Every structure is written in C-alpha cells, then in structure tokens.
Amino acid sequence: MSAGPTEEQTISKATKGRGRNRLRNLGLQLLVLVLLIALWYFAAANEWVTPLLLPEPLNVLESLQSGLLESNDNGGWWGDIGVTLTETGLGFVIGSLLGLVVGALFAFVKILRTAFYPYVIALMSLPKIAIAPLLIVAFGYDLTPKVIIATMLAFFPVMTAATAGLSAVDPDELNLMRAMQASRWQELRYLRLPNAMSYVFPSFDVALIGALLGAVAAELVGAQSGLGYLLSQGQAYGDVAGMYGLLIVLAALGALLHVLIAVVQKVLPESVVPKPREESR
Structure with a gap:
C-alpha cells in the first residue's frame, strides 16, 4: 500500500495551485486591458466619438511622457503629484486618528453616540465639493482646505468601522471575561481591539482612496498646484489628451495606495492585523 502525500507535499501543491491561479488571473486582466x-x-x-471627448491613445501617451519625464520647470507633473500625495497622506492620517477616537467614544459612551451620531451622518452626507469653496475663502489656496476635505472623507469609514468593531463582540466571550474578573483594559486589549481590527483595517483602504479623491476634488475648486489644479488647467485650455493622462496617473496612484495597504496587512503579524482567509490557511 502506497503512503499518502506528506504535509509538505500538500502545502507545495496548494502553493503551486495558487501561483497558477494568480498568473491566470493576471493574464486575463492584461488581455482585457489590451482589448480596451x-x-x-x-x-x-474612426472618429466614432468626437476627439473632444475621446483623444487618440498616442496623443495621451505623448502627454504622459511629457508630464512624467520632463522636469517641473518644463511642465512636468512630479511636483504636483507630490502636492496631491502630501494632502492625501495628511488627510488620511488625521482622518483615521480622529475616526478611531470618535469611534471608540461612540462605542463606549452610548449617550454621546445617541446625541451626536445623527449630526455626524448629516455632515458626512454633505457634498464635499460644495464645502470646498467655503474652506478656500476661509483658509486660502494653500494645503489647509485640501487637507480638511481629505480628512473628512477619510474620517467617516474609519469612524463607522471602529464603532462597529468595538461594539460588536461575542456576548459569550464578553461574559467569560467578566466572569474571570478581567479588567476593562484586559477586555479592551484581548477582546475588543482584536475584534475591531477586522473591521477597522479594511476601512483604511477606503479611507486612503477617499482622502485622495477629496484632495483632488478640493484642488479642482481652487488651487495653485496639484493634480486637480492640472485637470482644471487642462479643461480651461481644451487639452483633452493631457486630462486623460492625468486621469491615468490618478488611477495608478489609487492602485498603488491600495497595494500599499495590502502590503502592510501582509507584513504585520496576524495578532495585530487579521489576514485574508486564503493567507491564514
């Protein structure tokens, strides 16, 4: 009778299977990109669509080459990319910290949640593009209005996730800890925080992309630099190919920020950040 496969062989086979699946998925995605x-x-x-709406890909490629390869003095975009990323990073950090603090207060102090949560929802429901002109009037054209808008868009997903994660604990586990006379700190450290991270960490992905969108939206309203400013300039001068190039850069930045969150989630230990189900096996 032949022996069954060893554990190492099973793991190796599963790893190779996941590798083939990733390559197949990547190939499918590249095929879709080529077709598009x-x-x-x-x-x-063939001018199926007017050039004012759909420029030729080669013209967009020329705009990308000019924007990414030229220096800032010659019309390059790297300085503006840095401005937008700075606004995004500041908005994400401030919004996430505020979201965690307010979410914890709402989770542990029910009267605060009852009194203020509806107003937070109402504030977040306001179109941020309508708030931006007021902030520009108050703070000028520097980073401050953009960071405030980015902060608002980063704050809400983290706040709601923190509130839900710190509140939604297993009643049996909570009763067990209290029966063992665990302190409030032990309850928070060993029960509520690990549970909350499964809610909070995925919200960082949404918050980071939201901060990027908020920064660009505020730049569109009024700015002296940044990718949103370049988009408004392209609109003013009818540079459709340049606008498409900027949109491609924004899409690439959004994808890179998403990958950054995924890498951080993979690097940090599972005791701090929950892993995706396929990684934890």
Whole structure:
C-alpha cells in the first residue's frame, strides 16, 4: 500500500495551485486591458466619438511622457503629484486618528453616540465639493482646505468601522471575561481591539482612496498646484489628451495606495492585523 502525500507535499501543491491561479488571473486582466486599448484606438481613429471627448491613445501617451519625464520647470507633473500625495497622506492620517477616537467614544459612551451620531451622518452626507469653496475663502489656496476635505472623507469609514468593531463582540466571550474578573483594559486589549481590527483595517483602504479623491476634488475648486489644479488647467485650455493622462496617473496612484495597504496587512503579524482567509490557511 502506497503512503499518502506528506504535509509538505500538500502545502507545495496548494502553493503551486495558487501561483497558477494568480498568473491566470493576471493574464486575463492584461488581455482585457489590451482589448480596451484596441477598442479605444479604433474608436478614436474612426472618429466614432468626437476627439473632444475621446483623444487618440498616442496623443495621451505623448502627454504622459511629457508630464512624467520632463522636469517641473518644463511642465512636468512630479511636483504636483507630490502636492496631491502630501494632502492625501495628511488627510488620511488625521482622518483615521480622529475616526478611531470618535469611534471608540461612540462605542463606549452610548449617550454621546445617541446625541451626536445623527449630526455626524448629516455632515458626512454633505457634498464635499460644495464645502470646498467655503474652506478656500476661509483658509486660502494653500494645503489647509485640501487637507480638511481629505480628512473628512477619510474620517467617516474609519469612524463607522471602529464603532462597529468595538461594539460588536461575542456576548459569550464578553461574559467569560467578566466572569474571570478581567479588567476593562484586559477586555479592551484581548477582546475588543482584536475584534475591531477586522473591521477597522479594511476601512483604511477606503479611507486612503477617499482622502485622495477629496484632495483632488478640493484642488479642482481652487488651487495653485496639484493634480486637480492640472485637470482644471487642462479643461480651461481644451487639452483633452493631457486630462486623460492625468486621469491615468490618478488611477495608478489609487492602485498603488491600495497595494500599499495590502502590503502592510501582509507584513504585520496576524495578532495585530487579521489576514485574508486564503493567507491564514
């Protein structure tokens, strides 16, 4: 009778299977990208859509090369990319910290949640693009209005996740800890915080992308630098290809920020950050 596969062989087989699945998924995604670019090329070349709405891909590529390879003095975009990323980073950090603090207060002090939560919801429901002009009037055209808008968009997902994660604990586990006479700190450290991280950490992804969108939206309203400012300038001068290039840069930045959160989640220990189900096996 032949022996069954060893544990190492089983793990190796599963790893190879996941590797093949990733390659297959990547190949499928690249195929879709190639098909979309081909459709874009033929639509623009045959003027299926007006060039004022859909420029040719080669013109967009030229704008990308000019913006990414030229120096700031010659019209390059790197200085503006740095401004937008600075606003995004500050808004994300401030918004996330405020979200964690307010979420904890709402979770542990029910009267505060009852009194203020509806007003927080109402504030977050306001279109941020409508608030931006007021902030620009109050604080000028520097970083402050953009950081405030970015902070607002980062705050809400983290706050709601922290409130839910710190409140939604297993009653049996909570009763067990109290029966063992665990202190409030032990209850927070060993029960509520680990439970909350499964809610809070995924919200960082949403908060970071929200901060980027908030910064760009505020720059569109009024700024002297940043990617939103370049978009408004492209609109004013009718540079459609340049606007498409800037949108591609923004999409790439959003993807990179998403990857950054995924990398942090993978690097940190599982006791701090919960892993995706396929990684924890």
